[in-house]
Amino acid sequence: MRDYFLRRILLIPPTLIGVTLIVFAITRFVPGGPMERAIMEAQIADASQGGGGSGGARGGEGTGLSEDQLNELKAYYGFDKPMIVAYFSWLGKLVRGDLGVSTRYQDSVWSQISQRFPISIFYGLTTMIITYGICIPLGMLKALKHRTALDTYSSILVFCGYAIPGYALGSLLLLFFSVELGWFPMGGFKSIYFEELSLWEKAVDIVDHAVLPLICYLVGSFAVTTLLMKNHLMDNMAADYMRTAVAKGVSFKSAVFHHALRNSMIPIATTFGQNVSLILTGSFLIETIFDIDGIGLLGISAVLDRDYPVVMGIVFLSSLLLLLGNVISDALVALVDPRIRFK
Incomplete structure (x- = not known):
């Protein structure tokens, strides 16, 4: 297994070269450049x-x-x-x-990206923690309570959230909770008087600004992760090894948590690597609506302004995170499923 992961890590540099070379070639031939x-x-x-x-x-x-x-x-x-x-x-x-110098800001690309790192990491990590922390238990509960009122009503809520695009939901949330009710700020990551606040007030201010954007980030991923967990757990609960375990005297609860649950975590672990890159990129539409100066908004602005050094910097970092995330996914799959041995 060690040799397998070593080869995967050694493949990252040539893959990055291939990706960045293709994007670099595109920037040379796309009209409307600097x-x-x-x-x-x-x-x-x-x-x-x-x-x-x-x-x-x-x-x-x-x-x-x-x-x-x-x-x-x-x-x-x-x-x-x-x-x-x-x-x-x-x-x-x-x-x-x-990473070069931005042709729009006349500043180093790394400086432009690093200024937005805390914002993107905050929303990315918070979204991942909430998604996995709620969707996995909810998917388990829906599988155990299949075709009950809890499963039906939660499915309605989950699918309604999945059907509404995050950026469209963001506009509605701003209109109702910010404009009509005035409960939350109109946008931004923090208040203009943030530096004058105490430590506790700063934390409250960030949470106050983050509630509505986080709802928009979460609505799409909630349905996918929840139903992925529910469907695979139900398949494993109906498998022959579960009936055999129960027939041999193992309680159904113990069989679910010690056998079916572990096998059901394999697809969750497989998709984890793809979500790692979202920590950096985020959603430029949500960032635009809520005026969040994150890396996603920086990336789309760089594409529209033909700021190619920034484009290349973001492509490199997001590709690196995706490749590292895939390696992490393989490690998690091997950890969850002891039958897998990478050679």
């Missing part, structure tokens, strides 16, 4: 001054920029080199811990 934006701004400035584009010398004709200025722009944004050379230049900086 070069085009700089040329457009120069054209607008030239037109407002009545130049009519005459400021462009040979090589930059019609762009409002001279040939030397165009060459400087290409060098600044890294478009003066062939794609593969520029990629390995970016990769060399990455190895040294340098």
Whole structure:
């Protein structure tokens, strides 16, 4: 098993290189990049001054920029080199811990991401803890109380939550609880006077701002995790080994918790790795509605603004988390199911 996980970890670097190389190539060919934006701004400035584009010398004709200025722009944004050379230049900086400089904020990419790390980690970890902490026991209870009133009413609530998109629910929650009732803030991660509060008041303020966004984060994952747990537990409760255990004198409760439950945790452990990457990315739609300055909102803003260094930084980190999460999932599966031996 040790050799298997060692091979999986050694496969992470080449996989990351493949993912980032594909994304880097796409950024080189997608129109509307930073070069085009700089040329457009120069054209607008030239037109407002009545130049009519005459400021462009040979090589930059019609762009409002001279040939030397165009060459400087290409060098600044890294478009003066062939794609593969520029990629390995970016990769060399990455190895040294340098994710580049944002073309929008004129600040290091790592600084922009690290400023939003606490927010994304807070919502990501809280969502995972609440989801697994509630959905697993609820799924077990629904399986044991199948076709009872508890199972029926909880299924209605779970499916209603799953049917409503998180961002649509967020708009309704803001309208009712923030605008109409005034119970919760309109958005943000903390109040503007946060630094003046005591430690307890700071905790209350963060919770106050987090209630509505967390509801939106949780509605979708609740149904999937709950029903995954319920359905697999019911399948295992109907398996032959359960009837054999009960026939040999093991109580039904003991057979469920010591045999069926452990086997039912395998699909939960399998999907755990996919959820790890959500700690970083989150949901840009929910972050937009609640004005949460997280990494998800930063990523979609970088795509729309063609801020390619930020895009590459977020792609690298989210891919790394996903690959590590898959390794963790394999470890959890081996821990839950002793029959599995990785060779």
